[in-house]
Amino acid sequence: MSADPAAVTSSLPPLAFLLPLAAGAVVLLGRRFGRALAQAVTLVTAVAVLGIGVAMVVRVVAGQVLVAWGNELRVDGLSALLVVVIGGIGVLASLYSVRYVARPTAPERAGEAVAPTRLPVFYGLLLWFLATMLWGCVTNNVVMLYVAVEATTLTSGLLVAFYWDRRALEAGYKYLMLLTIGITFALFGCVLVYAAGAATGKLDGGQALLLSELRGVAGLIPSGTALIAVAFLIVGFGTKAGIAPFHPWLPDAHAEAPTPISVLLSGVMIKMAVYALARTVSIFYPTWPGLAVFAVGLGVFTMVLGIVLALAQDDLKRLLAYSSVSQMGYVLAGVGLGTYLGCYGGLFHLLNHAVFKSLLFMAVGALIYSTGARRISELGGLARKMPITSACFIIGAVAISGLPPLSGFMSKLTVFLALAQSGMWWAAAVAVLVGLLTTVVLMRAASAVFWAGPSRQAAAQNPVREVPPSMWVPMVILAAACVLLGVLPQVAYPLLDRAAVALATLGR
Amino acid sequence: MSVELLPMDLIRTLSMLLVITSVAAVEIRRLRMAAVAYSIQALLIVALLASFASGNPALYLWAGTALITKAILTPYFLFRAIGSGDDRELKPLIGFGPSVLVAVLLMLGFYHLTHTHILLLAPSELAQQELFRTNLAVASTVFALGLYAVLTRRDAVKTVIGLCLLENGVHLSLVSLAPGLPETALFGVASEVVVTVYLLLYVIGGVRRQFGTTDTFALRELHW
Numbered sequence: 001m002s003a004d005p006a007a008v009t010s011s012l013p014p015l016a017f018l019l020p021l022a023a024g025a026v027v028l029l030g031r032r033f034g035r036a037l038a039q040a041v042t043l044v045t046a047v048a049v050l051g052i053g054v055a056m057v058v059r060v061v062a063g064q065v066l067v068a069w070g071n072e073l074r075v076d077g078l079s080a081l082l083v084v085v086i087g088g089i090g091v092l093a094s095l096y097s098v099r100y101v102a103r104p105t106a107p108e109r110a111g112e113a114v115a116p117t118r119l120p121v122f123y124g125l126l127l128w129f130l131a132t133m134l135w136g137c138v139t140n141n142v143v144m145l146y147v148a149v150e151a152t153t154l155t156s157g158l159l160v161a162f163y164w165d166r167r168a169l170e171a172g173y174k175y176l177m178l179l180t181i182g183i184t185f186a187l188f189g190c191v192l193v194y195a196a197g198a199a200t201g202k203l204d205g206g207q208a209l210l211l212s213e214l215r216g217v218a219g220l221i222p223s224g225t226a227l228i229a230v231a232f233l234i235v236g237f238g239t240k241a242g243i244a245p246f247h248p249w250l251p252d253a254h255a256e257a258p259t260p261i262s263v264l265l266s267g268v269m270i271k272m273a274v275y276a277l278a279r280t281v282s283i284f285y286p287t288w289p290g291l292a293v294f295a296v297g298l299g300v301f302t303m304v305l306g307i308v309l310a311l312a313q314d315d316l317k318r319l320l321a322y323s324s325v326s327q328m329g330y331v332l333a334g335v336g337l338g339t340y341l342g343c344y345g346g347l348f349h350l351l352n353h354a355v356f357k358s359l360l361f362m363a364v365g366a367l368i369y370s371t372g373a374r375r376i377s378e379l380g381g382l383a384r385k386m387p388i389t390s391a392c393f394i395i396g397a398v399a400i401s402g403l404p405p406l407s408g409f410m411s412k413l414t415v416f417l418a419l420a421q422s423g424m425w426w427a428a429a430v431a432v433l434v435g436l437l438t439t440v441v442l443m444r445a446a447s448a449v450f451w452a453g454p455s456r457q458a459a460a461q462n463p464v465r466e467v468p469p470s471m472w473v474p475m476v477i478l479a480a481a482c483v484l485l486g487v488l489p490q491v492a493y494p495l496l497d498r499a500a501v502a503l504a505t506l507g508r
Numbered sequence: 509m510s511v512e513l514l515p516m517d518l519i520r521t522l523s524m525l526l527v528i529t530s531v532a533a534v535e536i537r538r539l540r541m542a543a544v545a546y547s548i549q550a551l552l553i554v555a556l557l558a559s560f561a562s563g564n565p566a567l568y569l570w571a572g573t574a575l576i577t578k579a580i581l582t583p584y585f586l587f588r589a590i591g592s593g594d595d596r597e598l599k600p601l602i603g604f605g606p607s608v609l610v611a612v613l614l615m616l617g618f619y620h621l622t623h624t625h626i627l628l629l630a631p632s633e634l635a636q637q638e639l640f641r642t643n644l645a646v647a648s649t650v651f652a653l654g655l656y657a658v659l660t661r662r663d664a665v666k667t668v669i670g671l672c673l674l675e676n677g678v679h680l681s682l683v684s685l686a687p688g689l690p691e692t693a694l695f696g697v698a699s700e701v702v703v704t705v706y707l708l709l710y711v712i713g714g715v716r717r718q719f720g721t722t723d724t725f726a727l728r729e730l731h732w
Contacts, residue, residue, distance in 0.1 A: 143693040
């Protein structure tokens with residue numbers, strides 16, 4: 001057991017991932033009971049996971065660290081933040097999917113009407129996808145962290161290829177192949193950390209697997225080994241997180257997956273990979289503060305490349321996917337600084353990005369649902385016909401652009417300040433510039449889709465209507481969260497403070 | 509691990525055969541024969557793990573896991589995916605001659621690396637002994653050959669065989685890097701590879717139906 005005085009044994013950490021695991025099995029075994037049962041079980045489970053996440057947050061904010069299975073599972077502020085994000089987005093994506101997957105037959109995807117019998121498989125895998133992400137966020141075992149991250153690839157692989165047409169199959173093949181190879185490097189990294197930790201002689205075999213214990217001996221690991229391990233971890237988990245130049249799988253997978261899955265991939269999964277990266281690499285920060293410059297450099301490169309590629313997109317989902325790459329650059333630049341302020345800003349942006357990117361993907365999904373089109377050039381003049389969707393998209397676009405008073409402004413400002421505080425003015429300047437480009441990309445898309453005259457092709461189609469409430473309610477909730485986190489950023493402070501303290505290694 | 513109990517000559521012979529079968533699995537153009545070469549390679553890994561186990565009984569469990577996942581399930585999925593029809597592989601990007609050269613250079617390079625810079629790669633006393641240096645060199649070669657196959661083969665099924673080789677290399681290296689790894693972690697790592705192979709071949713089955721080929725060059729709908 002950990003000597004940590006705040007550690008409290010709790011059943012919440014195992015429950016968080018065993019519950020969706022069991023529910024997923026129930027859904028897959030009860031395939032014959034059809035879609036309604038699958039959707040009901042998924043929704044109830046996602047709400048329960050969110051409840052567990054909130055309970056974790058309450059206890060973590062009160063100063064506790066929840067442990068279970070002899071410190072094999074461990075939830076501190078950082079883990080609790082991820083669990084509550086996964087739970088929250090999980091609930092909204094499940095609710096959104098209820099109507100969306102029942103009518104995915106956009107003309108663009110003609111001929112791939114989803115057979116009702118496949119829907120329970122969709123929901124079973126979705127629950128397992130949630131379970132594997134949650135497992136990764138509560139485990140304290142460095143090798144199991146790798147296993148969990150790879151497991152998220154496996155549970156989501158068939159979801160990416162769910163439509164089973166040419167585009168979806170290509171995306172699914174690339175997704176499984178590229179991520180598996182990428183993550184294998186993380187296995188090398190994790191095993192090296194473990195072996196080097198065990199070789200210090202300060203930990204016995206079992207303890208050397210525990211991240212919380214490895215932190216204490218990281219300074220004793222020989223420098224060459226530490227650097228190789230860090231390089232492997234960055235390639236491995238960086239691939240999963242969509243960090244450039246390891247990102248090419250991301251736009252394909254995020255764009256071709258069914259929209260509720262795009263929401264989970266862009267909104268949650270890549271965050272979980274950044275979490276894995278931060279958890280493992282941060283243990284080396286106190287000994288190797290120079291890593292911060294490298295991490296920030298990689299973050300800046302990622303944010304620039306992502307937004308430049310987003311500029312060239314006509315397909316809205318690909319545009320959002322590339323913008324996710326760019327935004328992960330902000331998260332990496334913040335968290336990679338290793339200072340308290342940097343970690344706070346990075347994690348705040350992680351939370352905000354989960355909210356507004358989920359919102360934007362849902363809004364684009366609503367456009368696809370109603371019009372069957374997802375190319376900017378095929379859409380136009382939808383502000384009147386789809387008022388809720390257009391308002392939500394614009395709120396999300398303002399938030400992601402980092403314009404006041406919405407949430408993205410606060411977290412990006414924190415990252416800028418943290419970069420400046422650490423003397424990395426060049427990075428702060430580039431980050432501000434990328435913010436401007438993001439505004440251009442998103443506003444250009446919004447004006448074309450919602451205000452410009454309808455294209456001939458769009459006008460020829462059936463009358464376009466607003467999406468049903470089960471789709472716009474999640475969007476409105478997320479839009480409200482964008483406003484709330486922008487106007488009252490202090491509501492997230494207690495949790496983000498705990499999370500940043502858990503991660504920051506270079507002092508406050 | 510008690511090193512003096514290990515059958516050194518057997519381990520060296522098996523390691524050498526392992527590299528040869530890896531090259532064969534990458535180079536043979538008939539997919540069924542390549543899958544056979546892969547299966548032999550998997551059996552060699554099981555034998556190798558079992559020979560290491562005479563110095564560390566925990567490795568018998570590793571050998572058992574490898575037997576089920578690598579030598580039984582993976583070949584079964586591969587043969588099922590290849591089917592009984594035409595199994596000629598699509599022409600790879602890089603032909604036989606250069607590939608053999610690559611394999612030889614990789615082997616020499618890794619052998620040199622593990623005998624000069626072992627401290628970087630394997631921070632334990634165990635791994636610094638001769639036998640484990642050789643094991644790491646072999647494991648890295650198999651890993652790199654797998655990666656090479658994934659990058660240069662056009663046929664999707666062949667890329668999956670490459671992925672299997674790559675993962676086999678990783679697992680072999682664990683004998684030297686982390687012999688004390690608990691069974692749960694090992695089982696997780698090994699079983700995920702089988703699931704990956706199953707899912708990839710399942711998706712490739714869909715690709716074959718939709719595209720009429722398993723040529724990865726045909727997967728060109730998505731770019732930028």
